[in-house]
Amino acid sequence: MFAMMRRNGLTLAAFALACTAFVAVTHSLTRDTIVEQEQAQLLLVLNELLPADTHDEALFEHCVLLGNEQYLGTSEALPVFAAVKGGEHQGYAIETIAPDGYSGAIKLVVGVQADGRLSGVRVLNHNETPGLGDKIELKKSAWLLSFDGMELLGEDDARWAVRNDGGQFDAFTGATITPRAVVKAVRNVLLLVSQHPELLAQAPRCGASL
Amino acid sequence: MTEQHKEIIRQGLWGNNPALVQILGLCPVLAVTSTLTNAMGLGIATLLVLIGSNLTVSLVRRWVPNEVRIPIYVMIIASLVTSVQLLMNAYTYGLYQSLGIFIPLIVTNCVIIGRAEAFASKTTPALAALDGLMMGLGFTAVLLVLGGLRELLGQGTLFDGAELLLGDWARGLRIDVLHLDNGFLLAILPPGAFIGLGLLIAAKNWLDARLAARRAPVAKAEITRARITSL
Numbered sequence: 001m002f003a004m005m006r007r008n009g010l011t012l013a014a015f016a017l018a019c020t021a022f023v024a025v026t027h028s029l030t031r032d033t034i035v036e037q038e039q040a041q042l043l044l045v046l047n048e049l050l051p052a053d054t055h056d057e058a059l060f061e062h063c064v065l066l067g068n069e070q071y072l073g074t075s076e077a078l079p080v081f082a083a084v085k086g087g088e089h090q091g092y093a094i095e096t097i098a099p100d101g102y103s104g105a106i107k108l109v110v111g112v113q114a115d116g117r118l119s120g121v122r123v124l125n126h127n128e129t130p131g132l133g134d135k136i137e138l139k140k141s142a143w144l145l146s147f148d149g150m151e152l153l154g155e156d157d158a159r160w161a162v163r164n165d166g167g168q169f170d171a172f173t174g175a176t177i178t179p180r181a182v183v184k185a186v187r188n189v190l191l192l193v194s195q196h197p198e199l200l201a202q203a204p205r206c207g208a209s210l
Numbered sequence: 211m212t213e214q215h216k217e218i219i220r221q222g223l224w225g226n227n228p229a230l231v232q233i234l235g236l237c238p239v240l241a242v243t244s245t246l247t248n249a250m251g252l253g254i255a256t257l258l259v260l261i262g263s264n265l266t267v268s269l270v271r272r273w274v275p276n277e278v279r280i281p282i283y284v285m286i287i288a289s290l291v292t293s294v295q296l297l298m299n300a301y302t303y304g305l306y307q308s309l310g311i312f313i314p315l316i317v318t319n320c321v322i323i324g325r326a327e328a329f330a331s332k333t334t335p336a337l338a339a340l341d342g343l344m345m346g347l348g349f350t351a352v353l354l355v356l357g358g359l360r361e362l363l364g365q366g367t368l369f370d371g372a373e374l375l376l377g378d379w380a381r382g383l384r385i386d387v388l389h390l391d392n393g394f395l396l397a398i399l400p401p402g403a404f405i406g407l408g409l410l411i412a413a414k415n416w417l418d419a420r421l422a423a424r425r426a427p428v429a430k431a432e433i434t435r436a437r438i439t440s441l
Contacts, residue, residue: 008278015270015282019289026293033300041303130244131364131395 045122046081046093049111054090055083064203066094071192071199073097073105073185079206090114092193092200095124098185102177103127106136110189121147121186133178143170143179152190160187215340222344228321229352229407230414235319239353240403242312244364247371249357251305253350255294256316257343262290263322264330264342271331283326284317291317304374321349356406363397366390 039060046059055062062084065077072078078095091113098106106126111119121144128134135141146169152160161167162179171179192199228234238256242248266286267274274282295313298306306313316322325345330338361367366388372380396402 004275004277008275011273011275012278012281015285019285023289023292023296026296030296030300034296037300037303129399131398 045109045124048122049093049109049120050081050083050091051119055085057084059083059093060206063206064200065206066199066203068192068199071096071188071196073099073188077204080200080203088114091119094189094193096185096189098181100177100181100184101126101128102133102175102181103129106178106181106185108182108185110186112190112193115151116190116194117149117151118147118186118190120145121182123182128178129175132172132175135172135175136178136182141172143172146170147186152187152194155191155195157187214337218337218341219344222341222346223348223351224414227348227352227414228324228345229349230411232321232324233411234321234324235349236407238312238315238319239356239407240400242309243353243357243360243403243406244398245361245371246354246357246369247305247375248308249353250350251298251302251309251375252312252316253346253353255298255309255313256319256321257346257350259287259290259294259316260322260325260346260349261339261342263287263326264338265335266290267326267330268333268335268338274331279331280323280327283323283331287322287326288317302375304371308371308374321345352407352410355410356403359406360397360402362387363394364402365398 043059050059059081062082064080064082066072066080067075067077069075072094074097078097080095081093083090083092091111094110094112096108096110098108104127106128107124109122109124111121113119122138123136123144126134126136128136135143138144158166159168160183162169162171162176162183164171164176165180167183169179169183222228226232229239235256238252242252263283263286267283270282270286291314294316295306298309298313325341329341333341358368361370366386368385368387369380369383372383376383394402397406
């Protein structure tokens with residue numbers, strides 16, 4: 001009885017060891033490529049929001065981590081990239097969360113120019129309904145481009161809502177919750193930049209991993 | 211090729227097809243077949259895991275005690291899936307993102323542990339690998355048909371996003387078949403997948419019935435003739 005248990009236990013342990021070794025080897029072989037891929041993907045999005053002529057220093061060099069429940073929808077620290085040219089700030093690319101999407105959180109990057117206007121908005125990640133809410137992807141529809149060049153005039157700017165609520169942004173047929181969540185998240189980012197620039201200045205720098 | 215090989219091929223692709231007959235792995239079948247590219251990506255990933263797990267399980271079958279075989283199979287499958295996931299993350303990043311949670315969920319695809327338990331653990335590595343290949347191909351084929359149908363009805367294209375899987379040259383593969391202003395939404399949503407799979411199973415059963423019917427009347431005809439001559 002005990003002999004059998006010992007034998008089975010040892011066999012299990014041996015297999016666990018072999019399987020773990022196999023995964024560990026694959027992980028170490030692919031680790032660098034994965035990091036490269038993720039950075040390349042993020043850089044692709046960042047370069048759309050902060051074009052190459054807005055900065056002469058690497059975006060990853062000017063990165064801070066900021067978490068703010070009120071303005072960024074999450075207390076988890078998200079990266080903010082600053083475009084710096086000739087030592088001057090030309091704009092930010094701010095990652096934010098729209099927590100009230102139809103199917104959970106929507107992860108966005110918002111590009112804000114030095115004059116407070118939006119250079120653009122991109123969706124990094126979402127789970128909205130295919131065919132309805134997923135029109136927030138640029139691949140599916142040009143809706144996101146309606147943010148380009150917009151600005152927020154103070155906290156009571158009534159234009160910052162979807163058309164159903166009296167604002168200036170179109171809603172999708174059959175999906176109002178998704179665009180409403182995105183508009184609100186972008187508005188909050190603009191509020192953060194205009195009213196609390198000190199939060200950005202005080203935020204800790206990103207770790208070496210970014 | 212022996213009769214045994216032929217039987218394995220026939221069972222995997224048609225007679226005992228994992229998606230149409232065993233109805234295993236429904237979750238990925240229904241969830242990721244919204245486009246042909248996604249279907250192909252998950253099909254290939256499942257195929258690789260299935261061959262790998264069948265081969266490994268068959269190779270180690272002498273050292274696996276009967277009492278702890280299931281945890282060992284689960285470990286083998288889980289580490290294979292994790293490796294495939296890491297490889298896809300590294301080399302097909304776009305596809306990795308669009309398949310999302312369904313790559314790690316291959317671990318729970320019952321086709322894989324089902325074949326390990328029912329077939330691979332009782333046979334030679336070569337036969338087990340062949341079985342994995344054929345079951346995987348049968349599974350992938352169903353994913354492809356369903357994915358193609360849903361993409362065609364839902365957004366009027368084929369191979370949309372193929373560059374995510376195959377690299378930039380594949381951008382030209384995209385075909386706009388129908389020009390739909392508003393795609394047939396039901397086809398994209400999970401209920402559409404259920405209905406589509408149901409229709410595919412019905413089609414397979416109809417084909418089988420027809421084939422059987424075509425064989426049967428021949429036998430019947432002989433009997434009738436025999437009767438006539440006896441008169």
